[in-house]
Amino acid sequence: MDKLVGELLLLLRELLASYQRLLQIATLRQDAMRAFDIEALNKLIERERAETQRLEMIEKLRRVLVEQMKLQLGRNVEPTITEIAKRVAEPNRSVLLGLAGQIKSIVEQVERNNRINAKVSEAVVKSLSKVLKIVTGMAQNAGLYMRNGRKAALHGIHMLEVTA
Secondary structure, X not given: OHHHHHHHHHHXXXXXXXXXXXXXXXXXXXXXXXXXXXXXXXXXXXXXXXXXXXXXXXXXXXXXXXXXXXXHHOOOOOOOHHHHHHOOOHHHHHHHHHHHHHHHHHHHHHXXXXXXXXXXXXXXXXXXXXXXXXXXXXXXXXXXXXXXXXXXXXXXXXXXXXXX
């Protein structure tokens, strides 16, 4: 069991570090959105994608480890951090519970930042949509004329035929 707990501690530390990097990316994304820095946003998306893949890999390893612990603890016991901590000696117990608390806290921060980023992105898209509607509405209502001098009908005209 001690070997499995050691592996679990390593995985939890990796998980915590990965979520910390995701939180940093989310914060940098907010800064990039404030500055309308599209290049930085694209780079952050790539970093986030790589970090998410790393998290998926860690999560797969964690699930395998949980299955191994299930065999050690018995089928009727769900191998949660709290349950595992009850069965290990003190230095590992405190570390396990501390890491679990840190991971929970940082996951909540990442989720909060992602919700904020999603709302900001949605607001920007809605604003751009309004601007495009205004611009296209102005173009439709503008006095557009064909080469022959007649006013253009709004259907069937090509922008190349319209003179300014």
